[in-house]
Structure formats: C-alpha cells, structure tokens
Amino acid sequence: MTTATHARQRSGRLMLNKVPEVTVWFWVIKVLCTTVGESFADWINMQLGVGLVNTAWIFTAVFVVVLAVQLRLRRYVPFPYWLTVVVVSVTGTLYTDILTDQLNVPLWISAAVFSVLLAVVFGVWWTRERTLSIHSVTTFSRESFYWLTVLVTFALGTATGDWTLELTGWSPGVSVLLPLGLIAAITALWRFGANPVLSFWLAYILTRPLGANIGDWLASPKVAQNPGDPTGLALGTFTTSLIFLGLILATVVYLTVTRSDVTETWEATHPEHLTANPGRERVALGGFVALAAATAALLVWAHGRPHVGPAPETDTTVAVQLPPGQAVAKFPAAKVAALRTLATTSLTDARSGNSKGAHAAAQSLRDLWDADQDSLQPLDNTGWTSVDAQMDKVLKTFGIDHSNPPMSAAQQETELTALLADLR
Template structure:
C-alpha cells in the first residue's frame, strides 16, 4: 500500500524523506511494534509493580529522548525510526490505559475523544502543509505532525480495540479476525482505486488492535482464571515481548543492510508514476462507508449475543476469618510492607479530603497485589484468599474493577482500615 499521489515540487534545500517506503516489511514490523506496545507495557506495569502512572512517565521521557534523536537526522534510518515507533506504541497504549483504569473514563468516550483529536491533527496538518502524504515528510514541521499523528493513532487504536472486546466478549484469538479482515478490505479498496492516503491511515490505526490482540493471545494463560478472562498460548508478557523485540531487531537489521525500504532506493527500482481516477476514488469512498456500517452492525449483533465479558476482580468473600496480621504471616515482609505503605497512603488521603490521591494509591495497590499473586498465593493460599477478599471490598468502594460508582469517604476509610489491620 502506497500513499503518494503528489509530485514533489518543493524548491530549496529539504531533508530526504524521513519515513520508509510502504512495502510489506513496513506492515510486518508495524504489527510487531504494536504487539510489543501491548505486552511490554503490561509486563512493566503489572509484573514489575511500577504502576500505570509511573510507567507512563518513564516512557514519556524515553519517547522525548528517542524522538529528539529521530528529529535530528536528515534522512530515514531504520533503527532510530523503528525504535521511536516501538516507544510510541508503548506510550500511546499507556495513555489510554490510564484513562480507562486510573481515571475510570469509559472506552467509548476515550475512542470518541481520540477520534476528534486525530481529526484535529489531520486538519491542522492539511491546512499548514496541504498534504497528508507520508512520502512528503521532508521538513521538520511535517515530521512533527507525522509523529503526533502516530501517537494519537496508537492511543485511538488501543481505545477502540479494548472497546470492541468489551462490547463483544470475544477472546483475543477471535478478536484478531476483525482488524485483519478490515485491513484486507481496505487493501482491496486501495487496489480498486481508493485514496491512498486515507487507505494508509485507516490501515495504520487498525494495526494497533491487530497487534494488541495477537500479543494478548500469545501472553494469556491457556485456562481462564475467572469467567470472561482471556485465554491464549500462555507465553506470558515477558516472553512475548522478548520474542517480538527479537523479530523487530532482525527485521531492522535486514532493512538496514538491504535499504529496500529507503524511499530513494525503492523509487530507483520502481515506476513512481501514479495516476488517480476520481470516479473510482468516490466509489471506494462509498465502499469505506459501507464497510464502517457493516462493522458497526457486526459489533451491535455480537454485543447482543450471550457472552461473558472481561471479569472484574473476584468479588468473593472469604469464608475464613483470620486474626489481624495472621493472613500475611508467611508472606515476605518486604512485599507486605509495600502493600501496607500504599494502603496507609490511600487511607491518609481519604481522611484528608483528597479523593483523587486516595483513588490513585488504591489503583497502585491493586496493581501491586495482582503482580504479587504468582509469588504470594503458593506460600499461603488461605491467607492470600483472605487478603484478596478484603482487597476486593476496598476496590469496590472506589469503583475500581466494579460497575458501581465510588462510595462515600466513610465507607472507603472503613474498608481501608480493615485491610490495613489484615496486613498486620
């Protein structure tokens, strides 16, 4: 899929095009990057217990650094370009996850907001540059618009992809088929004569849910821990990230050696003359509209079918009543201390009239507890179940992983105090 319909007529010194030629390798490595964006973000957030906000801050800083390096280059170089895409994929995913998990913004609102933001970016880019073609990314201004667009498309793709799973209850393996089918349909319309720039950006957005679903399918356990939980090949987020990072590195090395995706190299071996048929473009535009309507109809139908959605944190109530501090006797003091610290922070914020701070601390507490499950539960399943039940009561008072709105500050303080007592 190519995206150029214009002839370069700019006068004066310009950079070489800073974006690779759109070959099959572009789409392969793009999907690999989106898979890493999903699995690597999950691994750092959950397994390392860093938390969503801290992880987002880390990757925002890394993004600023690698983007600065990329912007200083005068031509497209595979390694820094694709490194920037990998970092953007993780960063865009985290921004959407914060809205969903940290701020409790519904996915349909996130999808709508990012759609409007993307339209604003495209509109501003067009008004200033009179082109959205990635074959004309030859100025600092256009490259800045390009990377801003890429960031927003990753955030939008994350929101729409997660919203689709929420609506349908499909497993990650089944969910791969929707974006894959849509990309195939867009490719067919492009070959028929659809506007190449529109076709490119639609496919670009869809690679995000495609890669994310592939990552979830590979990383998820073979057997669901709770009804509605995703299932897959049980490779885990770390192994999935490692495998795909290795594949990205191998592909980048190949592209660096062959230079097959460098614009001037590609154009030397291919006919660059492209004609457009206005009639076919308009017909294809109608095809895009019908495709969107059919997709909406499919999602409405799937939503109406009996299915089990993603399960919230278990709302089980422990039947075992343990004395304060007894449930954590067999747990490492360092892990228990970290849990106590976050619980104390949330309780302090709740008592001081800082609901946002209390909510953020409980969210981090939930993330840490989930990350520690694999190591703590085998040490004392009874103790872990007891703490988990109280943890779920705390989450419910804050409306985290539950459909109810946040409860009163008094209820939150009561459950946090009970959890603090259980932690010893």
C-alpha cells in the same frame, strides 16, 4: 500499499524523506512493534510492579528522548525510526489505559475523543502542508505532524480494539480476525483505486488492535483464571516481548543493510504509478462506507450474542474468613510491608481530610497488589483471596475500579482499618 501522490513532486525537500517506503516490510515491522507495545507495557506495569501511571511517565520521558534524536536526523535511518515507533506504541497504549483503568472513562468515550483529536490533527496538518502523504515528510513541521498523528492513532487503536473486546467478549485469538479482515478489505479497495493516503491511514490505525490481539493471544494463559479472562498460548508477556523484540531487531538490521525501504532507493528501482482515477476513488470511498457499516452490524450482532465478559469487581467473594494476620502468613514479609505502608498512608490521609492523597495512595496500593498477584497467589490462594476481597471493599469506597462515586472518609477508614488487620 503505498501513499504516492502528486504532492510528492511539489514538496520542497529540505531533508530526504524521514519515513520509510511502504513495502511489505513496513507492515510486518509495524505489527511487530505494536505487539511489543502491548506486551512490554504489561510486563513493566504488572510483573515489575511499576504501576500504570509510573510506567506512563517513564515511557513519556523515553519517547521525548528518542523523538528528539529522530527529529535531528536529516534522513530516514531504520534503527532510530523504528525505536521511536516501538516507544510511541507503548506510550499511546498507556494513555488510553490510564483513561480506562485510572479515570474510569468508558472505552466508547475514549474512542470518540481520540477520533475527534485525530481529525483535528489531520485538519491542521492538511491546512498547513496541503498533503497528508508520508512520502512528503521532508520538513521538521511535517515530521512533527506525522509523529503526533502516529501517537494519536495508537491511542485510538487501543481504545477501539479494547472496546471491540468489551462489546463482543471474543477471545484474543478470534479478535485477530476482525482487524486482519478489515486490512485485507482496505488493501483490496486500494488496489481497485481508493485514495492511497486514506487507505494507508485506515490500515495504520487497524494494525494496533491486530498487533495487540496477537500479543494477548500469545501471552494469555491457556486456562482462564476468572470467567471472561483472555486465553491464549501462555508464553507470558516477557517471553512474547523478547521474541518480538528479536524479530524487530533482525528486520531492522536487514533493512539497514539492504536499504530496500529507503524512499530514494525505492524510487530508483521502481517506476512511480500516478494513475489516480477520480471515478474509482469515489466508488472505493463508497466501499469504505459499506465496510464501516458492515463492521458496525457485525459488532452489534456479536454484542447481542450470549457471551461471558470479565467478572465485575463486586463479585469478589471469600469462602473462608481468616483471622487477622493469617491471610498473609505465607507471603514474603517485604511485600506485605510495602502493601501495609501504602494502606497506612491512605488511612492517615483519609483521617486528616486529605482526600486526594488518600485516593492516590489507594490507587498505588491497587497497582502493587495487582502486580504481585502472580507471585503471591500461588503461595496461598486462600489467603490471597481473603485479602483480595477486603482490598476490593477498600477500592470501592474510593470509587476505584467501580462505577460508584467515592464514599465518605469514615467508610474509607473502616475498610482500610480492616485491610490493615489482614496485613498484620
């Protein structure tokens, strides 16, 4: 799929084109980058215990640095370009996850907001530059619009992809088929005569849920720990990230050596086909509308079918009530101390009337507890379940991972005190 337009000849080239030619390698490496964006972010956030917000801050800083390097270049260079794509894929994913997991924004609202934001970015880009073709990314202004668009498409793709899973209850393996089928249909419409720029950006957005579903399918355990949890090949987020980073590196080395995706090299060996047919474009536009309607009908049908979603947090129960301190007796002392410190901080802030501080400490406590699950639960499943049930009661008083508003400080103090007793 290419995005050649007449604007390509009209644009003044202050730089060589900063974006690679859209060949099959473009789409292969884009999906690889998207998969890494999903699995690598999960590994840092959950397995290393960094936490969602801290991970977002880290990758935002890294994104600023790698983007600055990319913007200083005068031509397309594979390694910095695709490194920027990898980092922006992680960053855009994290922004949506923060809205969903930290701020409890429904996924349909996130999808709507990012759709409007993307339309605004496209509108301003078109108003200033009169083209949205990636073959005309030859100025600092156009490249800035391009990377802003890429960031928003990753956030939008995350929201729409997760929303689809929420609506349907599909497993990651089954979920791969929807974006894959849509991309195939868009490709067919493009070959028929659809507007190449519109076709490109639609497919670009869909590669995000495609790559993320592939990553989830590879990393998820073979047997669900809870009803509705994703299942897959059990490679884990670290192994999945390592495999795909290796594939990305090998592809980038190949492209660096062959220069087969450099626009100027491509143009020298491939004649440009400017055979736009307004009639076919209008028919293909109708095809896009029909495709959107069919997708919506499929999602409505799947949503109406019996399926098991993730178990609500309020379902957490414990069969055995353990004496204070016994639940964490088999856990590493350092990990228990870290949890106890955050719980104490939240309790102190709640007692002093610092509701924001208490809420922030409770969120950090939740993030650390979730990050340690894989290492703690195998040590003592009964103890872990006991603490997890009390942890859930604490989170509910703050309205974290629950739909209720924050409760009174007295209720927060009661549940935090009970949790601290478990963590003794």
